[in-house]
Amino acid sequence: MTWTRRLRIFYQAFFLLLFLWLLDRLVHGDLRDLPYSAFHHADPLSMIGVALAAGMIPGALIWGLLLIVLTLLFGRFFCGWICPLGTLQQLTAWLLSPRSRRESLTVNRYRRWYAVKYYLLALLLVLAALGSLQTGLLDPLSLTVRGMAAAVWPVLPGGRPLPGGWLAAGLLLGILLASRWIPRVFCRALCPLGALLGVFARFSLFRIHRSGAACTDCRLCTFACQGADEPFGAHRVGECMVCLNCTTTCEERAIYYGFLPPAGPRPAEPDLSRRKLIGTVLAGLVAGPVIEATGGGRSAARPDLIRPPGALHEPDFLERCVKCSLCGQACPTGFIQPAVAQAGVEGFWTPVVAPRRGWCEYTCVRCGEVCPTGAIARLTPERKIGLDGQPAVSIGTAFVHRGRCLPWAMDTPCIVCEEMCPTDPKAIWLEPITAQRPGGRDIPLQRPHVDPVRCIGCGICENRCPVGAEAAIRITSVGETRDPLNRLLLPVRSNRLQPGDRSAIS
Amino acid sequence: MNDPHPLLPTPYRERIDRREAVGRLSAALVAGGAIAAGAIFFHDRSGTESGRIAVPDWRVQETGLPPGVISHGGDPAANVRRAVTALGGMDRFVKRGESVLLKPNAGWDRLPEQAADTNPEVIAELVRLCLAAGARRVIVADISCNDPLRSFERSGIGPAARKAGAEVVTSRRVHLVRAAVGGPVTGLQVMGELLAADRVINVPVVKQHSLSRATLGMKNWFGVLGRGRARLHQSIDHSIAELAATFRPTLTVVDATRILMANGPQGGSLADVKRLDAVAVGIDPVACDAWGAALLGLQPRSLGFIAAAEGRGLGHGDPNLLRDLGTA
Numbered sequence: 001m002t003w004t005r006r007l008r009i010f011y012q013a014f015f016l017l018l019f020l021w022l023l024d025r026l027v028h029g030d031l032r033d034l035p036y037s038a039f040h041h042a043d044p045l046s047m048i049g050v051a052l053a054a055g056m057i058p059g060a061l062i063w064g065l066l067l068i069v070l071t072l073l074f075g076r077f078f079c080g081w082i083c084p085l086g087t088l089q090q091l092t093a094w095l096l097s098p099r100s101r102r103e104s105l106t107v108n109r110y111r112r113w114y115a116v117k118y119y120l121l122a123l124l125l126v127l128a129a130l131g132s133l134q135t136g137l138l139d140p141l142s143l144t145v146r147g148m149a150a151a152v153w154p155v156l157p158g159g160r161p162l163p164g165g166w167l168a169a170g171l172l173l174g175i176l177l178a179s180r181w182i183p184r185v186f187c188r189a190l191c192p193l194g195a196l197l198g199v200f201a202r203f204s205l206f207r208i209h210r211s212g213a214a215c216t217d218c219r220l221c222t223f224a225c226q227g228a229d230e231p232f233g234a235h236r237v238g239e240c241m242v243c244l245n246c247t248t249t250c251e252e253r254a255i256y257y258g259f260l261p262p263a264g265p266r267p268a269e270p271d272l273s274r275r276k277l278i279g280t281v282l283a284g285l286v287a288g289p290v291i292e293a294t295g296g297g298r299s300a301a302r303p304d305l306i307r308p309p310g311a312l313h314e315p316d317f318l319e320r321c322v323k324c325s326l327c328g329q330a331c332p333t334g335f336i337q338p339a340v341a342q343a344g345v346e347g348f349w350t351p352v353v354a355p356r357r358g359w360c361e362y363t364c365v366r367c368g369e370v371c372p373t374g375a376i377a378r379l380t381p382e383r384k385i386g387l388d389g390q391p392a393v394s395i396g397t398a399f400v401h402r403g404r405c406l407p408w409a410m411d412t413p414c415i416v417c418e419e420m421c422p423t424d425p426k427a428i429w430l431e432p433i434t435a436q437r438p439g440g441r442d443i444p445l446q447r448p449h450v451d452p453v454r455c456i457g458c459g460i461c462e463n464r465c466p467v468g469a470e471a472a473i474r475i476t477s478v479g480e481t482r483d484p485l486n487r488l489l490l491p492v493r494s495n496r497l498q499p500g501d502r503s504a505i506s
Numbered sequence: 507m508n509d510p511h512p513l514l515p516t517p518y519r520e521r522i523d524r525r526e527a528v529g530r531l532s533a534a535l536v537a538g539g540a541i542a543a544g545a546i547f548f549h550d551r552s553g554t555e556s557g558r559i560a561v562p563d564w565r566v567q568e569t570g571l572p573p574g575v576i577s578h579g580g581d582p583a584a585n586v587r588r589a590v591t592a593l594g595g596m597d598r599f600v601k602r603g604e605s606v607l608l609k610p611n612a613g614w615d616r617l618p619e620q621a622a623d624t625n626p627e628v629i630a631e632l633v634r635l636c637l638a639a640g641a642r643r644v645i646v647a648d649i650s651c652n653d654p655l656r657s658f659e660r661s662g663i664g665p666a667a668r669k670a671g672a673e674v675v676t677s678r679r680v681h682l683v684r685a686a687v688g689g690p691v692t693g694l695q696v697m698g699e700l701l702a703a704d705r706v707i708n709v710p711v712v713k714q715h716s717l718s719r720a721t722l723g724m725k726n727w728f729g730v731l732g733r734g735r736a737r738l739h740q741s742i743d744h745s746i747a748e749l750a751a752t753f754r755p756t757l758t759v760v761d762a763t764r765i766l767m768a769n770g771p772q773g774g775s776l777a778d779v780k781r782l783d784a785v786a787v788g789i790d791p792v793a794c795d796a797w798g799a800a801l802l803g804l805q806p807r808s809l810g811f812i813a814a815a816e817g818r819g820l821g822h823g824d825p826n827l828l829r830d831l832g833t834a
Contacts, residue, residue, distance in 0.1 A: 027680075029655045158678070332653040361653045362615060364659075406740065415717040416736045424774030430716055446716065464651075466736040499732065 002248045002277075004257075008080065011119035012087040019084040026370065027153055029332050033369075037326055039084075039141050040372035044355055045193040047438060049135040050373050052128040053319035058374035075204035075428055080226055080241030080322045086125030087186050088228065089179040096180035101223065107182055110236060112231045114188045117195040118272055119280045124192050126284030132292060132346050138192050138243040139281045146325040146338065146349065147172025153329075164340040165356075167421065168325075168349070187456030188228050188472050196239035204254055207237050208246060221246035221255055232257055234265040234269065290331035295345030304342045306353045306396050306457070306477045309360055310368040310377040310389035313482045320375035323349040324383035327367035327376055333358030335459065351376075353395065355475055362396060362422035362458060385423075385456075387404035391424070395480035396457030397488055398450050403426060404472035411435040417448050417473045428461060428473075452479060452488050516525040522594045538643050558686040561696070564706040564756045565789065567600050572829045573721075574758070574788020576797065579834040581762045583631035585785035589759075590635055592831055593787055599756050600705050602640030606671070607703035608632055611711050611726050612663045614772040617650040621764035622772045624711045626662035627787060628761045632707060633670035634798040647675035648729045651772075654678050658802055674697050682732040689748040690741055695732035700753075708791065712762045712798040714770035714778075719741045719809055720802055721771045722795040725748040726791065741808030750791060750815045758794040760786040762801055786828055792821025793828055800825045 007430045019039055026036045037060070040046065047064030051057045054354065057064075067078055079086050085505070124135045136142040150165030152174055162168075175186040187194050208231050210221075221231045224246075229239035231246045247255050308327055311317050328336040328351055335358030353360070363381040371378075380392060386392030398417075406414040416430040430446035435441060450473075457475045465471035480490045541563040545711045577585040590596050601604055610629050616622035629646060629831035636644045646667040650657035654676035658664030664674050675697075700706060710726040717739055718725055727749035730736055738745035762784040766773045773779065782801060788794040796806035804813050807823045814824040 029653070031659060037661065080529060129577055221649065320561060332655065361656060364615075364656065412740050413717060413742065414739045418716055419739075419771060422652075422772060422774070464736050466734075466739070 004244045005248055006245060011081045012090070014089045015082045016084045017135070019144070020148075023148060023329065025151075026064075026326070026329050036330070036370045037094055040322070040324055040386050042067050043139065043141055043322075044371070045135050045139050045196050046373060048196065049128045049133050049159045049322065050320050051125065052125060053131055053301065054316065061373060065459065067197075070333065071197050071289045072203055072205070073199045075237060075240055075242045076194065076227070077242040078197055079194050081399075083140055083187075083193075085144045085175070085191075086174055086226075086241070088144070088183060089184045090185060090273045092176045095182040096177075097183070102472070104223050105219060110221040110228045110230050110239065113188075114228060114239065114467045117273055118198070119276060121192040121195040121199075122192060122277060123284045124286075127282050127288045127291075129283070130288035130292070131319055132288055132495040133319055134346075135192060136349065138190060139185075139322060140191055140193055142169075142324040143172060143175075145329065148321065149325050149329055149338075158333050162337070165339065168338065171395055182353050184226055184241075184338040187226075188239070198308045199238065202238045203444075204237060206257060206259050207261060208240055208242075208255060208257050209255050210235065210264065211254045212258075214252045216252055216254075220251065223433050232487075234358045265428040281465055282410040286287040291345050292342055302342065302344075303476045303478075304352075305339075305347070306475060307480070307482065308353060308367045308376055309350050309393050309395050309456075309458075311351075312375060312377060312480055313484075317375050317482070318346055318350070320373040321347075321350045322373055322375075324372060325349070325351075326370040326372065327351045330366040330370045331358060332361055332364060332366065333463075335360050341352065342422045353459065355462035356471065357463075359460035359463040360456075360458040391481075392456050394477045394479050396459075396477045397452050397455045398428070398457060398459070398461050398473050398475045400450060401470075401472050401474060404467050404470065405448065406467065406472065407447045408472075411443060411445060413443070413445060414466060415446055415448070415464055418446075420460045420464045422458060422460065423454050423456060423474065425454065427451045427456070448473065454480065508551055508802055534556050536539070546821070558684045559696075559698075559701050560686045561701060563754045564703070565754050566756055568594070568598060568703075568789070572595065572827070573790030574786050574795040574797070574828040576784060576786045576828050576830045577627040577834065578782075578784045578830075580783050580833060581834075582625050582627040582783075582785060584834055585783070586631040586759065587635070587765075588831060588834055589785055589787035592829070593757075593789070596635040596639040600636050600639040600641050602775050603642050604640075604704035605637045605643045605645070605702070606641045606705045606756075607700055608636075608643045608667075608707050608709055609700070609726060609730060610646060610663050610709045611649040611713075611729065612646075612648040612657050612661050612676075613723070613729060615656040616772060616774070617660055617664050617766070619776060619779065620773050621711060622713065622770075623657070623661035623663060624709050624775075625763040626666035626763045627764065629663050629672075629709060629757065630666040630670040630711065632759060633667055633672040636705075636707075637671050641705075644672040645675055645703065646672045646700055647697060649677040649680060649695060649697060649731070650729075667782055687748075687752050690738055690745045690829065691748055691752065692732050697730040697732075700730050705756040706753070706755075707757045707759060708757045709761060710798070712760060712765035712801050713773070714766055714768055714802060716770070718746060718811055719804060720795075720799045722798040723755075723760060723791050724795055724811060724815060726754050743814050746811035747814035747818055747820070750820050751809075754820075755791060756789075758786075758788050758791045758796045760788075760798045762786065762798065765798075765801055767802065788828060790821040790827070792816055792823050793825065796823045797825040797828050804833065 041060040042063040044064035047061045090322045146168040150162045151169030153159045154161045178185045219232045226243040227239040227241040229236040266300050333354050336351045337354045339352040342352045368376040370379045382388045384393045403406040406412040421428040459475045460470045462471045553702045572785040575589045577588040611623035614622040633644050681698040685696040710723040713721040715721040764783045768778040799806040812823040
């Protein structure tokens with residue numbers, strides 16, 4: 001093994017372990033302020049997607065620019081050296097597929113359908129420009145976090161189950177399994193981030209060069225080629241993941257990676273047909289408005305669509321959320337879960353809350369802290385609970401269901417919701433009454449009432465309600481701070497969360 | 507003897523020889539033993555009475571001690587030290603090599619100033635006293651209502667206990683087991699670390715509560731129970747008395763450094779907090795609770811759970827039985 005390969009494997013292992021370690025720390029509630037969303041901040045697909053959808057690049061996403069500049073210099077080194085999903089696929093391909101040398105030479109040839117990723121990228125960017133950000137469905141970083149959240153953490157000791165996570169788990173495991181037949185098939189054929197980097201990599205200054213004089217056309221360079229970019233002929237530099245395996249398998253030393261090599265033969269460029277590309281753009285132009293109009297929930301408030309605290313107004317939110325699941329992984333109680341149907345087609349896998357699984361911890365602001373795109377505003381605890389002079393940030397309002405509530409319906413004492421209510425004064429107050437049971441026995445009872453002004457919809461009342469199955473006190477989205485129209489009461493003071501609201505950061 | 511034709515079946519034999527008998531009997535024995543071992547190994551006894559872990563009695567049989575002593579003063583740790591010394595010192599209650607579990611109220615993500623959790627200095631001093639008395643290990647454990655990490659960090663109990671040399675067990679790490687609990691508590695799981703401890707010290711804080719009217723030592727046992735404990739509120743006084751009859755601590759240490767007068771049990775506003783700078787240490791959990799109730803301005807025996815516990819002979823609901831050491 002040569003030093004270039006060793007170095008690459010070292011970097012791949014380092015970044016994979018770093019990615020997993022950060023995720024592990026996040027899931028286990030490490031109280032340190034680690035850079036949990038660093039990988040996601042450097043994701044140019046998110047950067048461009050959010051920029052197209054929201055018309056602005058929120059804060060740290062500007063780091064995506066760095067990756068683009070580096071790609072213009074070095075090519076798609078991110079795919080071959082950093083991307084955790086790429087490394088995982090490479091690992092499974094190595095573990096699962098004992099291939100003969102001949103098979104390896106065949107399986108690493110370019111195939112026309114590897115161009116699908118460029119059409120996907122075009123479709124996703126058209127949708128983003130129409131305000132529906134769907135890049136996160138296939139973004140390798142989002143996909144990996146989501147897949148780990150669904151397929152890895154829940155089965156480890158002490159893990160939290162993720163109901164509805166089977167699809168996210170299946171996608172990740174399916175991609176890894178598929179690499180048994182074709183190495184890195186997701187990277188080669190589907191990855192929209194790889195496609196985006198591939199567009200820039202075509203201009204890269206450092207690239208693979210083959211000296212035609214020394215080459216004996218043995219094609220051993222494809223033996224371990226990750227990108228299926230065919231360095232033996234017209235090298236497809238947009239597909240090349242800079243794994244540098246070709247430079248080490250070439251026995252004639254005819255291939256090297258260097259600065260501004262002389263131009264080789266022009267490859268039949270990523271077999272993009274202009275007609276297909278225009279068709280894809282048109283399909284996106286049709287699909288976007290149709291999905292928004294029929295499958296979404298952006299204009300009318302949906303009762304079961306409750307977003308984490310600090311989430312922006314629904315249209316602004318959908319323009320920023322890259323479905324990375326970091327907020328759900330950061331949530332210490334399991335309150336935040338990926339949506340399956342609650343947020344419509346557009347909002348699939350965006351974060352919603354599940355009060356019977358968790359609750360919003362009163363002063364916790366972790367979900368906003370790790371959100372890489374500002375879809376969930378960064379709140380300070382002071383801003384969240386209303387110590388900064390503004391009303392507290394509310395995610396909804398709790399309603400007592402008198403037909404199920406023990407003191408209301410069954411004349412049985414219970415005050416658990418009031419006891420758990422974290423606001424000060426409590427948003428749940430108790431009305432003392434004396435109930436008469438059959439037989440004439442008087443029992444003193446305290447019946448809970450919700451004060452809708454004070455209630456912040458944190459859901460701990462619903463979470464702890466001893467009435468099983470459907471709780472006797474349940475939160476709905478009405479009263480959420482993020483939507484000025486989804487209000488129960490006349491507004492007293494303005495408390496709107498603005499996109500990119502960072503005024504709260506102390 | 508003529509060998510039969512190889513294609514004919516072997517004829518039945520009249521007798522079994524010794525070697526074959528021994529072989530077949532031991533094979534049967536091994537198979538039976540394996541089945542029996544597997545059955546015993548896989549037998550789930552948790553559904554039967556004997557499968558539930560008994561709750562030990564952690565009390566130390568001592569005569570001539572007052573039910574409890576009270577110490578006042580600005581330093582919570584000094585209060586604990588003084589009161590424990592007045593009861594004869596920690597050596598009387600914790601013997602060399604024993605494991606001790608401290609059960610604070612670390613239920614809420616609140617600061618010490620908000621008086622929703624036990625004062626961290628009280629816990630730290632108890633840890634130090636137990637270790638000085640020769641305790642093998644000291645565990646500080648609670649099943650918090652809020653996020654356990656936050657509750658232990660913000661209350662200061664986690665860092666203070668670790669610094670003093672204790673292990674901290676939160677509900678993220680806790681090992682829940684089926685214990686022999688009865689009455690309304692039947693079926694609820696109990697913190698296994700508690701049942702494994704040699705000595706247990708209950709360290710509540712004094713708070714108002716809208717149903718039981720006060721959260722004190724006996725109600726603090728809610729925090730060793732697993733899922734479903736919210737149900738106990740339907741019959742709270744009876745449930746608290748049942749818990750007090752089940753869990754008999756070595757000591758009860760009532761923290762009244764700051765007490766929560768309203769919006770209990772988690773409070774929030776400093777306006778609800780009253781600073782009293784007092785700590786009571788006692789061997790009578792009911793008398794200790796009675797003292798705490800009196801601090802909240804309540805008539806102790808008017809509280810259902812104190813009356814119920816006294817009725818079951820678990821202690822005396824009279825706060826005057828505690829000896830007041832005055833201010834240091």
